[in-house]
Amino acid sequence: MPIHNADIAQRFTEMANLLEIKGDNPFRIRAYRNAAQVIEDSADELATLVATDKDLSELAGIGQELAAKIAEIVASGTCAALEKLRGTLPPHITDLLTLPGLGPKRVRTLYQKLDIGDLDALRQAAEGGRIRELPGLGEKTEQHILEALKAQANTSRRYLRALVRPYVDSLTNYLQAVKGVNRVTVAGSYRRGRETIGDVDLLVLTDHPPELMQAFVSYDEVREVLAHGETKSSVTLKSGVQVDVRVVPADSYGAALHYFTGSKAHNIAMRKRAQQRHWKLNEYGLFDGEQVVAGQTEEAVFAALDLPFIPPSLRENRGELEAAMDDRLPDLITVESIRGNLHAHTSASDGRHSVAEMAAAAQQAGHEYLAITDHSKRLTVAHGLDEERLIEQIEEIDALNEQLHNFTILKGCEVDILEDGRLDLDGAVLKLLDIVIVAVHHKFNLLQDEQTERIMRAMDHPCTTFVAHPTGRLLLQRPPYAVDVARLIAHARQRGCFLELNGNPQRLDLNDVHCQACRQAGVPLVINTDAHQIDDHNHLVAGIAQARRGWLTAADVINTLPLKKLRRRLAATRHS
Numbered sequence: 001m002p003i004h005n006a007d008i009a010q011r012f013t014e015m016a017n018l019l020e021i022k023g024d025n026p027f028r029i030r031a032y033r034n035a036a037q038v039i040e041d042s043a044d045e046l047a048t049l050v051a052t053d054k055d056l057s058e059l060a061g062i063g064q065e066l067a068a069k070i071a072e073i074v075a076s077g078t079c080a081a082l083e084k085l086r087g088t089l090p091p092h093i094t095d096l097l098t099l100p101g102l103g104p105k106r107v108r109t110l111y112q113k114l115d116i117g118d119l120d121a122l123r124q125a126a127e128g129g130r131i132r133e134l135p136g137l138g139e140k141t142e143q144h145i146l147e148a149l150k151a152q153a154n155t156s157r158r159y160l161r162a163l164v165r166p167y168v169d170s171l172t173n174y175l176q177a178v179k180g181v182n183r184v185t186v187a188g189s190y191r192r193g194r195e196t197i198g199d200v201d202l203l204v205l206t207d208h209p210p211e212l213m214q215a216f217v218s219y220d221e222v223r224e225v226l227a228h229g230e231t232k233s234s235v236t237l238k239s240g241v242q243v244d245v246r247v248v249p250a251d252s253y254g255a256a257l258h259y260f261t262g263s264k265a266h267n268i269a270m271r272k273r274a275q276q277r278h279w280k281l282n283e284y285g286l287f288d289g290e291q292v293v294a295g296q297t298e299e300a301v302f303a304a305l306d307l308p309f310i311p312p313s314l315r316e317n318r319g320e321l322e323a324a325m326d327d328r329l330p331d332l333i334t335v336e337s338i339r340g341n342l343h344a345h346t347s348a349s350d351g352r353h354s355v356a357e358m359a360a361a362a363q364q365a366g367h368e369y370l371a372i373t374d375h376s377k378r379l380t381v382a383h384g385l386d387e388e389r390l391i392e393q394i395e396e397i398d399a400l401n402e403q404l405h406n407f408t409i410l411k412g413c414e415v416d417i418l419e420d421g422r423l424d425l426d427g428a429v430l431k432l433l434d435i436v437i438v439a440v441h442h443k444f445n446l447l448q449d450e451q452t453e454r455i456m457r458a459m460d461h462p463c464t465t466f467v468a469h470p471t472g473r474l475l476l477q478r479p480p481y482a483v484d485v486a487r488l489i490a491h492a493r494q495r496g497c498f499l500e501l502n503g504n505p506q507r508l509d510l511n512d513v514h515c516q517a518c519r520q521a522g523v524p525l526v527i528n529t530d531a532h533q534i535d536d537h538n539h540l541v542a543g544i545a546q547a548r549r550g551w552l553t554a555a556d557v558i559n560t561l562p563l564k565k566l567r568r569r570l571a572a573t574r575h576s
């Protein structure tokens with residue numbers, strides 16, 4: 001079974017964490033962390049590189065020693081150095097790192113001073129008031145730890161869909177190859193394209209159910225078998241994700257696929273529609289008494305209920321049945337209709353590639369244009385550009401555009417919104433740009449009205465084109481700042497500017513419901529990658545999945561326009 005980059009990166013991160021808990025050499029720790037990042041970002045599967053004898057030490061930050069460890073992990077799933085380290089510390093000590101506010105240094109203190117090696121011991125120590133006595137921790141931290149432990153117990157773990165995708169692809173390929181298998185389909189929230197998923201639901205049509213189930217529970221990536229039956233089995237994979245597999249008879253396949261795709265709210269609405277006809281709809285089919293009305297395909301189930309096929313992305317009971325009845329389901333946007341990305345960084349700020357490299361990659365991917373939008377000067381950690389450096393970049397882009405054929409680099413900047421809503425760069429420079437993105441990168445803690453009005457003021461700047469990641473959330477990590485998105489949408493409409501759907505799988509900001517509201521209000525969206533390197537082009541896939549959940553069509557999205565029309569729309573956002 002091929003091991004994925006994310007798995008290799010995870011092992012290196014674990015190495016770095018364990019070394020840091022032990023108080024090892026900081027340079028060594030840093031080397032493992034950097035390597036983990038490089039591996040995770042690599043567009044090529046390292047397992048493939050190893051299999052074809054490529055020299056891994058050509059990757060940035062990977063020396064001979066790390067390259068050898070990568071080869072070891074690809075071959076065996078682990079490496080001797082990691083196993084040795086694990087042996088010197090309690091087996092569950094890295095669980096402590098899953099609590100917000102606990103990094104390796106604090107875990108080291110907890111372990112050294114109080115011999116705390118797992119979450120249970122941590123809870124006992126916190127409840128016993130022993131953590132407040134530790135150097136650098138204190139009573140407030142003890143309180144935070146107790147709250148975090150409680151919160152962790154209450155929320156079942158979810159995963160970014162984009163992270164789970166390679167695991168799902170490998171597993172479905174594996175099951176597809178099992179003898180007797182005719183079809184494998186992913187259902188559930190994964191099929192609906194949700195930004196995070198709780199577990200993976202697979203449906204299988206097979207001539208030999210027992211063989212299929214046996215093959216599933218013996219899959220290499222399985223960590224634990226939770227249930228092993230004839231028609232249903234569940235496992236957790238080594239990555240932690242739970243997978244449910246159901247074997248379904250051919251006559252019920254469509255009904256089962258519909259049922260297990262959900263959402264629950266959509267299913268209930270569909271069942272009601274069946275009941276109005278005195279029929280019954282469940283995972284086995286659509287029935288009139290004992291008589292089967294439909295069941296083999298989803299299309300047949302919908303058709304029997306006088307409905308066109310409703311795409312899975314829309315099945316949230318947010319008006320899709322009504323729209324289907326009136327024959328006004330949206331013609332959902334696809335990745336192919338995007339003609340260019342309007343939010344990208346280069347090595348001038350916190351990106352990894354040059355303007356020319358980013359442009360070449362975008363052209364290679366079939367795009368017509370790309371906007372370069374590095375950070376502005378306030379964001380010093382990201383090496384933000386001041387007026388002078390921005391002007392240099394503008395000249396660089398003008399020169400590059402002279403050489404390019406059938407491709408245009410647009411000049412832009414992601415300008416920080418200051419606390420009072422003013423912009424971080426001088427208006428005279430902003431006038432030289434094609435695109436001015438405004439974004440909040442600090443002062444997340446303002447009251448809702450203050451935050452909302454701060455952003456609205458930035459939108460009012462005569463040069464503003466759109467607001468990037470308008471709510472600032474990081475999925476599974478950081479909630480949105482307090483902001484009234486409905487007011488932002490109304491203001492964008494009135495001001496005549498746009499809002500972003502940021503495709504970074506960790507952001508997906510605006511979310512699906514907000515996108516739907518933009519569409520209803522007639523406020524155009526821009527779907528961007530927010531690329532910090534060439535490989536981030538993939539973020540478009542996640543962005544489009546979210547856009548489809550937000551009912552967006554190509555006409556609702558600005559960067560589906562050909563360059564000439566785009567330029568006209570951009571110019572129209574500019575006030576004198």
Ligand code: DGT
Pocket residue numbers: 187188189190194196197198199200201259260261262263264267268
């Ligand atoms: P997740 O896994 O939390 O991301 O979300 P889902 O939507 O994949 O939910 P899951 O895995 O619990 O169940 C898969 C689908 O099965 C769900 O979308 C709808 C259907 N389903 C599950 N339980 C029920 C239920 O009690 N009633 C109905 N009508 N459908 C259900």
Ligand code: CA
Pocket residue numbers: 188189190197198199200201
């Ligand atoms: Ca699920």
Ligand code: CA
Pocket residue numbers: 188199200201244
């Ligand atoms: Ca499930």
